[in-house]
Structure formats: structure tokens, C-alpha cells
Amino acid sequence: MVVRENFENNLQELQNKMTEMNELTIAAFEKAFSAFKAQDVELALKVMEEDTVIDNLENEINQFVVWLMVKEQPVARDLRRIIGALKISSDIERIADFAVNIAKSTIKIGQINSLLNITNLEQMKEVSINMLNMAVTSFIDENIMLAKEVAELDDQVDNYYSETYKSITGYLREHPEETNQLVQLLFINRYLERTADHITNIAESAAYLIKGRIYDFNT
Template sequence: MVIRENFENNLLKIKSKVTEMGELSIASLEKAFNALKTQDVEIALKVIDEDADIDNLDMEINQLVIWLMAKEQPVARDLRVMIGVLKISSEIERIADFAVNIAKATIKIGKTNSLLSITHLEQMKEVSIQMLQKAMQSFMEENIVLAKEVSGLEDEVDKYNGETYKTLTNYLSEHPEETNQLVQLLFVNRYLERTADHITNIAESSAYLIKGKIYDFNS
């Protein structure tokens, strides 16, 4: 009984670190987009620097899970949860990388007449953050309903992605002098679309932990 209690406490500690990682990634996305919106290179550089904190948490989670697996030799659902934790932390790390990519795009754009207003990038960012919050809550509370809601929100991001791509490419053909900024905004559009994909993967992993069967929310 004591052994089981120790295992549960260690697993709770690991899940808490995954939650912290998710919160840092949300903050990184918010900060990166704010840098893009305000053309603030200093904020963009801070996003890049702070990514190390998320990478370190990812490594720490990996080490803790491996240690717990070796120590407790979990089976059945416990093993499923631990493998799921590794997958989810990996997805969060990739999401943070996309925030860094947005920050780098901001630096490349520099100070110029912003064309952000002709896009749906801010809406994509807002929906992506809502998705990540729901996916993380689903994971912590083992709530399958929240996991499934993420899929519907991803459809919104995909719609905004298509509309923004069309708008930017059309504008580019008419204003070749804005090539640098437009290309970077197209990259940001892609980064946010991929962010939503990775968040959906988190929701799928959460659903697997809860129900014990594989879900494909992208289909």
C-alpha cells in the first residue's frame, strides 16, 4: 500500500511538471505573438532565451519517467500513463519551438509597416492557446469531453490558415516590395497551423490515457 502511494505521489509530481511546461509554452506563445504584433525585438529575443527553461523541464520529465519505470516496473494502465506523459511533454516542447520560430520571424521582419491586420494570425493564436488549455486540463482531470473539444477548435485554426494563406499570397503578387514581411507572415501562419496539430496530438494522447484506445482527431 505504501509502495503504491509512493508511486502515485511520484506520478503526480511528474504530471505537475508537465502542467508547468504547458503553462510556460502558453506564455511563450503569447509573448512571441506580442513581439510580432508590436515589432518588439527585445521581447522576441527573450522568448528565444527562455526556451531553455522548457527544454530543461522536458529533459527532467524524461529522466523522472525513466527512473520511475525502472524503479517500479509499472504494468497496464500505469505504463500507459507514463508513456503518455513522455509523448505529451515532447509535443509541448515542439509547441514552444514554434513560439521561438515566431520570435525569429519577428526579428527578420524588423521595424516596418505591419501587415498583420490583413491576416487571421491573431485569431489562430487565440484559438491555439484555448486548445492547449483544454488539452492540458483534459490530461490533468482525465476529461474525455475536453479532449474531443480540441478537435473542433483545430478545424477553426485550419480555416483561418487557409484564408490567411490565400490573402498573403494574393497580396504578395500585387506588392512584391513587401516580400520579406509577407514571406515571414506565411511562415508564422504555418507555425500556428502546426502548433494546433501538435496540440491535437496532446488531446489524442490524453484520450488514450483515459479510454485505453487510440483516437485520431485529425480524421
């Protein structure tokens, strides 16, 4: 019983690290989008600098997983939980990278008249943050319904992506002098769409833990 209790404590520590990484990533995403909306270059630079903390935490999780697998040699559900945490930390790190990419685009746009109002980028960000919280919670609480809801929200982001792409490219044809900003908005549109895809991957990892079979929510 003591051995199992120690193992459960290690699993809890792994989960805590993953939760911390998720919270840092959400904070980075919110900060990056705030910089984008306010055209705040200094804040954008801060997002880029702070990304190292998230990268280091992912490395820490990777090392902890290797140690845990060698030490405990987990099987069945325990193994699925550990592998799931490893995959999820990788997806969260990629999402944090997209926050950095948004910060970089903010710097490239600079302080000019913003064309954010012709896009659905803010709506996409809000849905994505909600999705990320739901996806990680679905894994921690082993809630399959939450995982499926994440997949449904991904369709909403995809629709926003298509609408925004059409809006930006249509505006570009009429206003070629705005090419620099519009290209960056297209990049941000893509970053947000890819963010939602990675969050859907997290939901798939949760579903695999719960049901023991592979789901593909991105189709």
C-alpha cells in the first residue's frame, strides 16, 4: 500500500506540473493578445522573454516522466495517464509557441491603424482559451463529455478561421497599401486555428486515458 501511495503522489506531482504549465501558457496567450490589441511592443517582447519558463517546465516534465516510467514500470491505465501527460505537455508547449508568434506579429505590425475589427481573431482567442481549460480539465477529471465538447468547439474556431481568411484577403484586394498588416493578420489567424488543433489533440489524449482507445477529433 505504501508503494502505491508513493506512486499516486508521483502521479499527482506530474499532474501539478502539467497544470502549472497550462496556467502559464494561458497567461502568455492572454498577454500576447493584449499586446496585439493595444499594439504594445514592450508587452509583446515580454511574452517572448517569458516563454523560456514554459520551455523549461516542459523539459522538467519530460525528465520526470522518464524517471517515473523507469522507476515504476507502469502498465494499463497508469501508463496511459503518464504517456497522456507527456503528449499534453508537448501540445501545451506548441500552444505557448503560438503565443510567441502572435507577439512577433504584433511587433512587425507596429503602431498603425489596427484592422482587427475586420476579423474574428478575438472571438477565436476566447474560444481557444475556453477549449484549453476544458481539455486539460477533461484529462484531470477523466470527463469524456468535456473532451467531446472541445472537439465541437474546434469546428467553431475553424468557421471563424474561414470567415476571417475571406475577410482579410477581400480587404487586401481593395487596400494593397495595407499588405504588411494584413499578412500578419493572416498569420495570426493561422496561429489561432493551429492552437485549436493542438487543444483538440489534448482532448484526444484525455479520451484515450478514459476509454483506452484512440480518438481522432480533428476529422
